[in-house]
Amino acid sequence: MAIIERPASTNEVATVATPSSSLGALKRPVATTGWKSWLFTVDHKKLGIMYSATALFFFIVGGLEAVLIRLQLAAPNGKVLNADLYNQMFTMHATTMVFLFVMPMAAGLANYFIPLQIGARDVAFPRINAFSFWALLFGGIFLNMSWFLGGAADGGWFMYAPNSGPIFSPSHGIDFWILGLQLAGIASLAGAVNLITTVLNMRAPGMKLMRMPIFTWMQLVVQFLLLFAVPVITVALFLLSFQRNFGATFFDVSAGADPLLWQHLFWIFGHPEVYILILPSFGIISEVLPVFSRKPLFGYPFVVFSGAAIGFVGWGVWAHHMFASGLGPVSVAVFSISTMAIAVPTGVKIVNWTMTIWGGKLQFTAAMKFAVGLIVLFTIGGLSGVTHSVAPSDTQQTDTYYIVAHFHYVLFGGAVFGLFSGFYYWWPKVFGKLLNEKLGTWNFWMMVIGMNMTFGPMHILGLQGQPRRMYQWTEARAGEGFFNLGFWNTFASVGSLVLSTGILLFLINVVITTRSGKVAPLDPWDARSLEWMTSNPPKEHNFDSIPTVSHLDEFFHRKYQEDASGQMVKVKTAEQVMQELEDNADAHIHMPSPSYWPIVLAAGLPVIAFGVIYSIPIAIFGGVIVLFGAYGWAIEPSTAPDDDFDPPATTKDVVHVG
């Protein structure tokens, strides 16, 4: 932000930039408070918060869709939704949760914490960072506008051709879906480039790759996965777009095409995507478990390399989504074996987490509860995953509720529990207040019970033959006995309400904490990594002076040292560590300045998308907006020149943020 700020040790008031000349088409925005300071910000922390808030909003949307699905399936021949609406609902539930909740939430946390964890003052390309966020937000809104413009996409999130073609899905739902995802894809790609550059180039002195906090490591793997996976789905979506909007025949059998092309493209993206969703949460709990066990992550290099191994092998398993597609025995056998192979590095992680808490001094804060919950729930999902790798067995289970059970244990018990662990752990860092621990405990138990009630019975439903994606189930296929499939369907629906209550408790916790929460001490958890070596919330420029790193868990080793008897004893308080940084405050900190251009450029994208669906002139207008944005962006310097500040930033002891 374009403000001049002194180090926290002095109490001078920040002053605002006053651009003296117009650079590019518009004068630089200068607001440091109010909505304008958010709209035009390039600060990674503000953007991180906006990413996460957006993700949380879509989590609620996707959750409501899930509840509607469960209400429909609570009883045989459900009448809550009709077939058409149900198909839209499960398509959008999955799309929303994957692309608009877990991915942006992970991106939000990455944005906020990667620079802090590596001792940087921002990301490498702050304006691109802002652009990524706006593209994601506009993509998400665009995608959901289809609900009000003739119906949402109804082909399932996997959108298999030819069922996604114009004949079989004539509404505009799938067009909105394709273009919305393209926008989100642009956001992910730009974000990936940005974060990879940041991690590789902007680490604090002394922070070798193998001293990097594990969350940053896992996020680095995720960004590489995004970098290579997103282009694949982009191509697939373009093909589908051309098929639907411009009469192309990429998947049209009558034109000699093979619909399996789509499946290969989709899953070459889709399987790495699974690791894109889960690895950030692996990273989070690999931070949380050591902090609340008071000991380092067990086998840090194994966790790093198993994460990287997952990142590589993850590219060689896509066809396990297609064991029933008719690939022939050779492909099926090969992908079956590669899928078993990827279970090994995943298993390594579970061993490491368990060994991390083994022998520790465990404190069961809400963050810790969610982290430990993840170990068990993810293990269940992982093991049912191993049963799918046995291809012949998978031909019985695929497209049944057994699969639904599996990936909800992995993605809800895994990814979502990890994110919730992160919420409780990092909330004081971001907002300076501690979430209520008592409510957090209730939140945790309601979610554990609710999720097991909802997804646990789905193992039984699937193994006893209930297929997925059916808008109704019938008693004729439900079997006999008290515990028939009807019972478990109802049970799962009740469970979904318990689960929703758990999530509602989190939202209540957020409201209560915001209104009257306990102000967080500087180092509430006695944490281990760099992001805690600054105030809560962090200053605009993150660190007064960039720390020199000599350990993994640098912050911990600054606070604790072994005494003569080998016992770890506290030698410094967090406040003292902070004071050292302040005492050595850098004289001249140059922070990137806010800009209008990221949001302008991003705003052109949905206009183009509308144009593709409705009328080409609108698309051209959108293109003009994009060009205008790119022009303004190109000729605007990323930081305001010194003489734009009032008073001019000349004195040596001034931290120069802007």
Added chain:
Amino acid sequence: MRRRVVGAVTGIATTMFLAGCATNAPQDTWKPKGPNAKIIDDLQKPVFAVAGIIGVIVTAAVITAVIKFRDKGQPIPHQSHGNPALEITLTIIPALILTVVGVFTFRTVFDLAKTSDTEMIINVTGQQWWWEYDYPVQNEFGITQPIISSGQLVIPAGTKVLLRETSRDVIHSYWIPALNGKRDAVPGRVHLNRIEADKPGIYAGQCTEFCGLSHANMRMEAVALSKADFAKWVANQLKPYTSPAENTLAKEGEAVFMNQCTRCHQVNGMKRADGTPVIAAPDENLVSGAAPNLSHLMSRNTFAGATFDLLNTTCRKDVWGADSESFGAKYLSGVSEDCLNQTDLRGWLRNAPAMKPMYANPALLASTGGKYRGMPNLGLTESDIEKLVAYLLTLK
């Protein structure tokens, strides 16, 4: 003590899981009724067991750690960074387990792909939202003319049947859990799928690849008959058409059928008054270009993609609940007037899209050039329906 508690919990959990299952669920994947499903089952049961044991061990370890290492004021533990020997051991053990599983998986995959031992071939074609079966001429089974049927796949028990699957529109998936895993039916491709039933009986299945609006209503059954009964079934399917006697309600029904239904539905051998054969032309009216052949509708006991029963509740129970000895005779007797599920059949004739969601609204056919997907509401009068039901009952 702790070990005993864990053991007890595991025992209770397993018992609960098994007791928690439905009995006689028609699509149970753990109740193989033929050799293909059996070798899958033999492979997966040990895998499930091993996975279960590992799950219990991990859970027990975590719970133990949670109880044992809870903060009770102990000093901060030694900051050890791991134990590579232990790590490597715990990496190799699962790798070895998976190698063993992998070897057996490999074998089973190739066993299930074998086609050299095929005894009978049936072409299976999926379309929104029903299955068509086409039996090519196979003289050794008495199939001297192709037989076209739908909904219920009739096969001889103890015979290795090879299904050649394809689709006329979107991707569907053929799945009779008791007989084999699923295999997708993809337009433009022919996929092979082995099935074989040990004993006569009826085995439920369902389309398992999402195929649009009425995916939930695309069901099927495999009906296995003894070889002798199968020969009877074939003979009946090849029986020439007999028009209903003059001056009967059924005869009037035939006229209604000829007017309203033969645009899409074929009844083999049906002739107009002038002696010309009535040939259906579904390709002019439907996206998939096919509608179920109704020549022997009442020899099956479900209709509309096996979504609805042609048998009323009592008669259905009698057939579905029959033991393998008496099943054949009961199935071959078809649907009599006393057994007919009048409600659903009449409801269907009255307004089909109201009973099963279909893209059959004439106002919404712009994207398909006026072609339907599924059966439209024909606007039949009650007297037409009365006549049609009488006529359909003659199609045995």
